[in-house]
Amino acid sequence: MDVSQYLDLFIDETREHIQSLNDNILLLEQEPENMDTINEIFRAAHSLKGMSGTMGYVRMQKLTHDLENVFSEVRSGNMKVSSKLIDIMFRALDAIEAYLQTIVDTSTEGTEDNQDIIDDLNKVLKEGTAQDKEEETQEQATLTAAASSGTGGYEDIPIDEFLRGAIEDAKEDNMTVFGLTVTLDDNCMLKGARAFLVLRALEGVGELMKAVPDVDSIENEEFENSFSLLVVTDQPMEAVKGVVENVSEIKNVRIGQVTADAVKQAKKEEPKPAPAAVKEAPQAQETGSGNNAADNNASAKETETAKDASKDNKAGHKEGGKSQGTRSIRVDIEKLDNLMNMVSELVIAKNGLSTVVGRLKTGSRQINERIEYLENITTNLHEAVMKVRMVPIDSVVSRFPRMIRDLSRKLDKKMELVMTGEDTELDRTVIDELGDPLMHILRNSADHGIESAQVRAELGKPEVGTISLNAYQAGNNVIIEVSDDGGGVNVEKVKSKALSKGLITQEHADTMSDDEAVGLLFMPGFSTADKISDVSGRGVGLDVVKSKIESLGGTVECKSALHKGSTFIITLPLTLAIMQSLLVDIGGEKYAMPLSNIQTIEEIPVDMVKSINSSEVIELRGRVIPLFRLAEILECEKGEESEVLTVIVANKGEKLGAFVVDGLYEQQEIVIKSLGKYVDAGKLIIGATILGDGEVSLILDATVLI
Amino acid sequence: MKEKYIIVRTAGELYGIHISCVENIVKPQNITRMPLVPDYFKGLVNLRGEVLAVMSLRSRLALQGEDDCSKARIAVLKFEDQSRLGLLVDEVIGVSEVEGDEIEDISKDSEFIKGIGKTGTGIFAVLDIDRITDVSTQDAVSEG
Amino acid sequence: MGKNIMICDDAVFMRMMIKNILTKNGYTIAAEAENGLKAVEKYKEVSPDLVLMDITMPEMDGIEALKRIKAIDDNAKVIMCSAMGQQAMVIESIQSGAMDFIVKPFQADRVIEAVKKAIG
Numbered sequence: 001m002d003v004s005q006y007l008d009l010f011i012d013e014t015r016e017h018i019q020s021l022n023d024n025i026l027l028l029e030q031e032p033e034n035m036d037t038i039n040e041i042f043r044a045a046h047s048l049k050g051m052s053g054t055m056g057y058v059r060m061q062k063l064t065h066d067l068e069n070v071f072s073e074v075r076s077g078n079m080k081v082s083s084k085l086i087d088i089m090f091r092a093l094d095a096i097e098a099y100l101q102t103i104v105d106t107s108t109e110g111t112e113d114n115q116d117i118i119d120d121l122n123k124v125l126k127e128g129t130a131q132d133k134e135e136e137t138q139e140q141a142t143l144t145a146a147a148s149s150g151t152g153g154y155e156d157i158p159i160d161e162f163l164r165g166a167i168e169d170a171k172e173d174n175m176t177v178f179g180l181t182v183t184l185d186d187n188c189m190l191k192g193a194r195a196f197l198v199l200r201a202l203e204g205v206g207e208l209m210k211a212v213p214d215v216d217s218i219e220n221e222e223f224e225n226s227f228s229l230l231v232v233t234d235q236p237m238e239a240v241k242g243v244v245e246n247v248s249e250i251k252n253v254r255i256g257q258v259t260a261d262a263v264k265q266a267k268k269e270e271p272k273p274a275p276a277a278v279k280e281a282p283q284a285q286e287t288g289s290g291n292n293a294a295d296n297n298a299s300a301k302e303t304e305t306a307k308d309a310s311k312d313n314k315a316g317h318k319e320g321g322k323s324q325g326t327r328s329i330r331v332d333i334e335k336l337d338n339l340m341n342m343v344s345e346l347v348i349a350k351n352g353l354s355t356v357v358g359r360l361k362t363g364s365r366q367i368n369e370r371i372e373y374l375e376n377i378t379t380n381l382h383e384a385v386m387k388v389r390m391v392p393i394d395s396v397v398s399r400f401p402r403m404i405r406d407l408s409r410k411l412d413k414k415m416e417l418v419m420t421g422e423d424t425e426l427d428r429t430v431i432d433e434l435g436d437p438l439m440h441i442l443r444n445s446a447d448h449g450i451e452s453a454q455v456r457a458e459l460g461k462p463e464v465g466t467i468s469l470n471a472y473q474a475g476n477n478v479i480i481e482v483s484d485d486g487g488g489v490n491v492e493k494v495k496s497k498a499l500s501k502g503l504i505t506q507e508h509a510d511t512m513s514d515d516e517a518v519g520l521l522f523m524p525g526f527s528t529a530d531k532i533s534d535v536s537g538r539g540v541g542l543d544v545v546k547s548k549i550e551s552l553g554g555t556v557e558c559k560s561a562l563h564k565g566s567t568f569i570i571t572l573p574l575t576l577a578i579m580q581s582l583l584v585d586i587g588g589e590k591y592a593m594p595l596s597n598i599q600t601i602e603e604i605p606v607d608m609v610k611s612i613n614s615s616e617v618i619e620l621r622g623r624v625i626p627l628f629r630l631a632e633i634l635e636c637e638k639g640e641e642s643e644v645l646t647v648i649v650a651n652k653g654e655k656l657g658a659f660v661v662d663g664l665y666e667q668q669e670i671v672i673k674s675l676g677k678y679v680d681a682g683k684l685i686i687g688a689t690i691l692g693d694g695e696v697s698l699i700l701d702a703t704v705l706i
Numbered sequence: 707m708k709e710k711y712i713i714v715r716t717a718g719e720l721y722g723i724h725i726s727c728v729e730n731i732v733k734p735q736n737i738t739r740m741p742l743v744p745d746y747f748k749g750l751v752n753l754r755g756e757v758l759a760v761m762s763l764r765s766r767l768a769l770q771g772e773d774d775c776s777k778a779r780i781a782v783l784k785f786e787d788q789s790r791l792g793l794l795v796d797e798v799i800g801v802s803e804v805e806g807d808e809i810e811d812i813s814k815d816s817e818f819i820k821g822i823g824k825t826g827t828g829i830f831a832v833l834d835i836d837r838i839t840d841v842s843t844q845d846a847v848s849e850g
Numbered sequence: 851m852g853k854n855i856m857i858c859d860d861a862v863f864m865r866m867m868i869k870n871i872l873t874k875n876g877y878t879i880a881a882e883a884e885n886g887l888k889a890v891e892k893y894k895e896v897s898p899d900l901v902l903m904d905i906t907m908p909e910m911d912g913i914e915a916l917k918r919i920k921a922i923d924d925n926a927k928v929i930m931c932s933a934m935g936q937q938a939m940v941i942e943s944i945q946s947g948a949m950d951f952i953v954k955p956f957q958a959d960r961v962i963e964a965v966k967k968a969i970g
Contacts, residue, residue: 189953190932193940197951200944219941248950248964550755589739634741673757675750678791678841681742688738688750688757696738696750696757 007107010055014100017044018093019398025089026401032081042071048096057109060099066121067092070128079128088120153254154179154228157212163230166209167258170232176257177209178233178240183226183252192221194249199229201243206233225251230258336389336428337580341596343385344579344672350378390425393471393480396435397422400442404467407446414464415450417442421471426478429669430552430572434480437545437556441482441568442467444542449486449566459563461485477554483567489560491517501525518558518566522546551692553671581670581689581699584648585663587636592670592689592699599649599656601664606643618647618658625649628705629660633684652703659702672699707806711823712781713830714795717769720830722802722823723793727835729784731798734760744841748773748794753782760792766838767818783835791839802830853969854880856896858889858912859904859931864954868902868931871958877965886910890918893926900969901928903948905939913943920947927968931956 021044024037031037045068052060067089073079095114102110157179159167167177180202188194195218202208210230211218218227233240241255357371397419404417426434450456450465457463467484495509498520504512520526524543549556554572581592602620609616609627616627627647631639639662648659670689675681683704691697711722712731737749737760746765751758760780762773773794780792802825809821809832820834855877859865865882872879880898883889885907893901901919905912912930919926930943930951940951950964 190937190940190951192937193932193944193951196941196944219937221937246967248952248960248967550752553755555754636741675757676759676791677789678761678839679740679743679747679750679759680841681740684742685740690752690755690757694752695736696752698738698740698750 007055007103010051011100011104013051014048014096017048018097018100019395020044021093021096022402023398025086025093026405028081029083029086035075038071038075038081042068042075045071052099052109057099057103059111059113060096060109063092063095063099063114063118066118070121070125073125073129079125082124082128085124085128088117088124092117092121153181153226154212154230154256154258157210157228157230163210166232171259175206175232175234176237177259178231178237178255179228179258180231180240180244181226181228181254182244182250183254185249185251186225188225188249191223191225192219194247195219195221195223195227197247198244198250201247202229202231202240205235205240205243206231333428339385340389341580343382345594345596346378346381350374386427389428391428391431392423392425393431393434393478394422396431396438397469397471400439400469403439404442404446407443411446413446413450413452415446415467416464418466418468419470420468424471424473424478424480426572430554433548433552434572437548437570438469438480438482440542440545441570442469445482445484445486445566445568449484449488451487455487478572480570480572481567482570483565485565488562488564488566489518489521489558490562494518494520498523498526515559518560521558522556547694548692550694551671551690553673553690579670579672579699581668582648583665583668583691583697584661585665586634586661587631587639588662589634589636590665590691590695590697591630591634591661592668592697593648593650593659593702594699595667597650597652597703599651602647602649602658604645604647604658606641606645609645620649620658623656625656625658626706627658627660628702630700630702631660631662633705648702650703652706655706657703657706659705670697670699708803709806709809711802711804711830711832713799713802713825714763714779714781714793715797715799716763716767716795717771719769720799720828721763721795722804722830722832723781723783723835724832725801727783727785728781729790730782732780732782732792734778734780734794737794751780751792753790753792756790758782758790758792760794761838762794763833763838764794764796783839785839793838853899854878854896855900855902855965855969856881856883856889856892856898857902858883858886858907858915859902860884860907861904864904864931867956868961871956871961872965875962875965886912886915886918889915890922893919894922897923899927900965901926902931902965903928904931905936905943906933913939913946916943916948917946929964929968 021041024040024044028034028037028041045064049061049064049068052058052064070079070085074081092114095112095117098112099109102108102112170177182195182198184191184194199208199211199215199218208215208229209232212228213223217223231240237255237257241253244250244253353371353374357367360367401417401419404415408415445467450467451459451461453463456465462485465484465486467482469480469482471478471480473479491514495504495512495517498504499506499509503520503523503525522542522545524541526541526543546556549570549572552572554570556568556570558566558568560566580595582595582598584591584593604618604620609618611617616629617624618627619625645660646663648661650657650659668691670691672687673689675685675688681698684700684702685698686701687699688696689699710725712725712728714721714723732751732753735751737751739749740747740759746762748760748762748765751760758780764771764773773796775796777797778794779798780794781798783791783793785791802823804823804825809823811821818834818838820832823830823832855872857865857868857872857879859868862884865884869879869882880896881892883892887909889901889903889907889912890910903912903916907915916928916930919928926947928943928948930940930948931954932940932951933954940948943951949968952960952964
């Protein structure tokens with residue numbers, strides 16, 4: 001079976017599972033008895049095993065299989081979680097991650113067998129299960145109970161007195177009552193409408209006595225994939241089944257005859273589902289998923305109660321009731337980027353229109369109203385698309401606790417990372433770029449912030465240092481605070497370092513406030529470490545962090561108190577205008593050109609440029625294209641003449657234009673910044689952006705020249 | 707009523723900007739040239755992640771000389787509508803407090819000067835910031 | 851074979867796509883209409899075996915056209931083409947006599963399945 005088409009999906013899902021395992025193993029270390037965590041780990045390992053098996057990665061499959069085995073024993077209570085086990089699990093996880101990386105790089109899993117880890121896993125397994133087995137946990141019973149209650153269908157429709165009577169009447173009239181459970185196709189779109197067709201079809205052969213959920217709920221799609229009905233008819237079962245099967249998008253129809261006496265009644269307050277389960281594990285039912293008490297479908301006093309029951313009924317069919325709430329689909333990132341680009345262009349176009357209308361001395365009120373309306377819609381559209389691009393920072397920060405744990409061991413300082421607000425969302429590009437700066441700040445705190453155990457003891461601080469990362473939304477911004485309860489910034493030391501590096505003058509040092517002094521940390525060329533530690537050093541300073549964050553449209557500052565700790569506060573804007581661009585050199589200056597209308601880039605010998613009516617053109621693949629020398633148009637300094645021109649061919653609608661640039665840098669996704677109301681360079685310069693190095697670069701829409 | 711003014715020097719002369727307009731003074735760093743705009747725009751700078759347009763006071767007032775001076779500063783002006791503009795000057799001297807009625811009207815008709823203020827040490831021309839930042843009369847820029 | 855089908859949709863692209871799907875599977879296209887009014891007119895002229903009717907169209911929408919066609923010919927077979935989120939309108943169409951519905955974006959096999967069920 002050719003599985004290569006699923007490779008991307010495999011990689012994505014495996015990454016997710018690895019992350020989940022990482023988080024959960026960490027959690028398990030703190031709470032070794034946490035059943036939920038254990039289950040999650042088991043499920044993740046199980047999925048990984050299945051997927052790697054399907055893809056043919058046998059080594060990965062073996063490792064995850066053994067991991068799953070160990071976990072199966074833990075889950076069933078035959079084995080307890082020890083710190084030895086945790087260590088081995090982390091090792092196994094690292095090995096799985098290594099497999100994944102190899103797969104990403106080479107599409108194969110490589111040749112590493114990780115036999116040592118497998119052996120250790122098996123050793124731990126043997127030792128562990130030799131210990132006392134726990135009693136059959138409620139878990140087991142609930143599982144069994146839930147499993148057998150999985151049938152559920154028309155058989156579980158509660159029959160009240162009224163319905164019972166109706167069924168008996170039908171019998172007397174020589175009609176039959178059938179129960180049907182109809183399951184729609186998984187990918188059926190308009191379920192309500194489809195169900196409606198079923199109901200209608202049935203009404204053609206008989207009468208609908210009861211529907212679970214009720215008819216209104218069915219039409220409002222308040223059901224997962226199936227619903228049950230009681231129909232009275234004079235037609236044979238096959239005919240009834242047939243009309244339902246004739247409707248499209250029906251996965252499955254179960255039908256059976258329903259008689260009044262087949263349904264036993266026991267008068268109970270609340271009729272509950274899953275009669276089968278009752279026999280197996282009555283205790284489990286009580287402690288299980290909130291569907292207590294266990295009798296057969298009891299008679300309800302009122303139809304209403306039956307209605308409620310039927311809803312619970314439905315819930316009981318799945319383990320604990322799956323939420324029908326959030327539905328999501330996977331979307332190719334390229335599609336999102338495309339959408340984003342188009343919206344960005346729309347925003348720019350709208351801006352252009354507004355400017356033109358704004359300059360019309362005779363403004364028609366109608367035009368202005370329309371423009372305002374357009375602005376409204378465009379802004380809303382922009383925001384909506386932005387929201388789609390929003391991703392929780394969890395994806396970036398989730399690896400940090402593990403990193404701090406490792407650092408804690410490496411630096412031999414006890415510390416832990418506490419995080420809140422991991423579900424705070426930011427634009428996808430920002431998230432991608434945020435990882436490095438955050439990591440740097442965290443490492444900084446771990447390395448320079450948190451003091452050694454001895455110093456902390458002297459200061460009367462708790463033995464374990466705390467680093468916390470808090471993310472939250474405030475107005476139109478997202479704030480991420482990284483604090484530590486370490487030694488804080490030594491203002492005097494910072495000042496003297498800055499002085500010695502010639503970054504500030506003595507007077508400046510004397511007059512600056514403590515806050516300003518802390519800000520010196522962000523100056524280029526600054527580093528307080530006497531030696532570059534390989535943890536946070538490498539000569540990369542906080543100035544790079546600051547540049548990076550500013551290029552994302554944000555700010556960073558540090559507040560600190562000596563011996564108490566420091567807090568880095570990163571502020572990032574929620575909404576950004578983003579565009580894919582090509583960075584080019586024109587006359588020694590860097591400019592950005594929108595990538596969306598660039599067709600090709602050519603190297604054209606100078607003598608291929610022809611002149612027609614004092615305009616320059618080139619001939620390219622049979623087409624005559626007007627040539628524009630951007631360096632001249634932008635009044636740049638004259639550079640050297642070269643024999644070969646670098647030409648960017650872009651389109652405006654059907655028309656093409658050739659634009660001479662002096663060099664190419666790279667493709668980059670940039671944030672579009674407005675030029676403000678005081679400068680207007682016409683249609684050519686549509687905005688500015690701040691590049692990663694902090695420089696302002698202008699954005700050109702060269703196609704206006706065409 | 708005492709009014710405070712930031713006193714700046716450009717092309718050897720002293721000018722005053724009402725303190726209510728000035729948000730900040732920064733050192734000019736890496737001004738990106740802006741083509742196709744009137745010459746009095748020096749370019750754009752990165753101000754804490756936002757793009758700030760910078761106008762040269764010297765050019766705006768059509769004075770002589772070049773803008774590159776070691777003590778040059780950009781006065782970041784902020785207005786009621788939250789927009790900002792940078793004004794590049796040769797040097798920032800300090801703050802002066804002047805009684806409102808001590809601003810003399812000037813006899814000569816100058817587009818950008820509102821009056822003359824007296825400080826302890828000298829006199830300065832009070833800039834008419836509204837006029838200076840009024841760019842709507844700039845010629846429509848060539849299409850490209 | 852020779853079952854002929856009328857396609858009603860205001861988007862040329864959609865009509866073309868459906869046309870391709872149908873002709874590849876051996877059906878003939880009796881007529882095309884770009885709005886409800888034309889749909890009703892052409893139905894009278896051509897009497898197709900089946901109508902594929904888009905719900906949202908200018909001049910007259912699919913539901914109105916359906917009702918009128920049904921008034922002319924009670925046995926008319928009409929399948930509605932709807933977009934996501936038009937549940938209520940689909941149900942109304944069914945109540946007004948539509949046989950079945952397919953949801954856009956189309957999948958060729960779903961279209962053929964529905965057509966087969968309607969006219970074979």
